[in-house]
Amino acid sequence: MDNEDIKEYGMIENRGIQTISIIGEIEGHDCLSQNAKTTKYEHLLPLLAQTEQNPQIKGVLFLVNTVGGDVSCGLALAEMIASLSKPTVSLILGDSHSIGVPMAVATDYSFIVPSATMIIHPVRMSGMVLGTPQTYSQFQQIQDRILDFIASHSQTEKRKLEELMMNTSMLSRDLGTVLVGKDAVAQGLVREVGGISRALAKLRDMVEKPEM
Numbered sequence: 001m002d003n004e005d006i007k008e009y010g011m012i013e014n015r016g017i018q019t020i021s022i023i024g025e026i027e028g029h030d031c032l033s034q035n036a037k038t039t040k041y042e043h044l045l046p047l048l049a050q051t052e053q054n055p056q057i058k059g060v061l062f063l064v065n066t067v068g069g070d071v072s073c074g075l076a077l078a079e080m081i082a083s084l085s086k087p088t089v090s091l092i093l094g095d096s097h098s099i100g101v102p103m104a105v106a107t108d109y110s111f112i113v114p115s116a117t118m119i120i121h122p123v124r125m126s127g128m129v130l131g132t133p134q135t136y137s138q139f140q141q142i143q144d145r146i147l148d149f150i151a152s153h154s155q156t157e158k159r160k161l162e163e164l165m166m167n168t169s170m171l172s173r174d175l176g177t178v179l180v181g182k183d184a185v186a187q188g189l190v191r192e193v194g195g196i197s198r199a200l201a202k203l204r205d206m207v208e209k210p211e212m
Contacts, residue, residue, distance in 0.1 A: 016058035017203060018051060020044075021065075022103055026077070028070020039066065041073035048080045059087040059207040061199060062107060065116075068098025071123060071142060075099065075149065081106040082153060087206035091199040092116045092190065101189065102146060105154045109202055111194040114181040118189060120164045121176025155188030 022044075024037030032038050051057055062081065068074070081088060081103065088107035096104040096112075097119040104110060104118070112118070123142045143165070151158040164177040164187070171178070184190040192198070 016056065016207065017061060017200065018057045018059070019061045019063060020047075020051075021063045022077075022100070023063075023065050025067055026069025026074045026099055026103075028073030030070075038069075039077075041070070041077055044077055045080060048077075048084065052084055052086070057086065059089070059203045060084065060107075061203055062088065062090040062103075064090055064092045064096045064100060064104045065094035066097065066100035066103070067095060068100050068119075071099050071146070074103060075145065078102040078106040078149060087203060087210070089199050089203040089206070091194075091196060092118065092184075095119070099146070102149045102153070105150055105189060108206065109192075110190045111192050111199045111202070112181055112184050112190045113195050114193055116181060116184075118179045118184045119176055120161065120179070121171070121174055122165055150189070154190075160187070 022039050024039060025032060027036075027038040027040045051060060078099075088109075090104045090107040090110045092104050092110070092112040093116055095117050097117070098121060101118055101120060123146070147158050147161045147165070150156065150161055164179075166175050167177045168175055170176065179187060179189065182193050185193055
């Protein structure tokens with residue numbers, strides 16, 4: 001892990017705890033504007049693999065503040081986070097929107113600060129879209145992949161997630177639901193409301209007292 005990686009992803013390793021930030025928009029197969037803050041999945045994937053193989057790293061804290069982004073690449077990162085053998089904790093600061101939701105719930109334990117938000121909404125697609133049954137089926141398949149992952153890594157049932165995703169009463173120009181702080185906990189997406197001290201304390205406890 002070189003200095004540029006540390007600078008870009010805010011990685012800090014201290015007493016066996018590594019901190020990784022997931023910020024801005026998840027940049028996937030297409031490059032975004034140079035003015036946009038992004039998390040580049042092609043950089044983060046090998047860094048997560050390196051984290052798994054580094055015996056000096058005992059646990060990982062993910063700081064999440066993302067507006068979402070590329071679905072397939074966000075899911076790839078979420079699956080990588082979920083498959084790490086080392087204890088992991090996420091802390092949502094600011095926002096965890098769209099594909100940021102699977103990434104935030106992929107850890108072993110999750111926290112959200114009181115003012116942070118999570119947004120669950122249907123899949124969007126840019127560019128030309130054909131109005132055919134096949135297109136609808138593709139959208140449904142993508143949404144099922146996302147919802148199945150969230151449901152399997154949180155305390156929220158898929159049926160409830162679908163209700164939150166298709167809510168018509170909250171967003172003025174879209175479907176979906178905004179959950180602020182304790183509401184995300186009440187819905188079962190996040191485990192606790194708390195900040196950096198509680199997140200680090202939980203992670204250190206998980207490192208020192210691993211479950212059998």
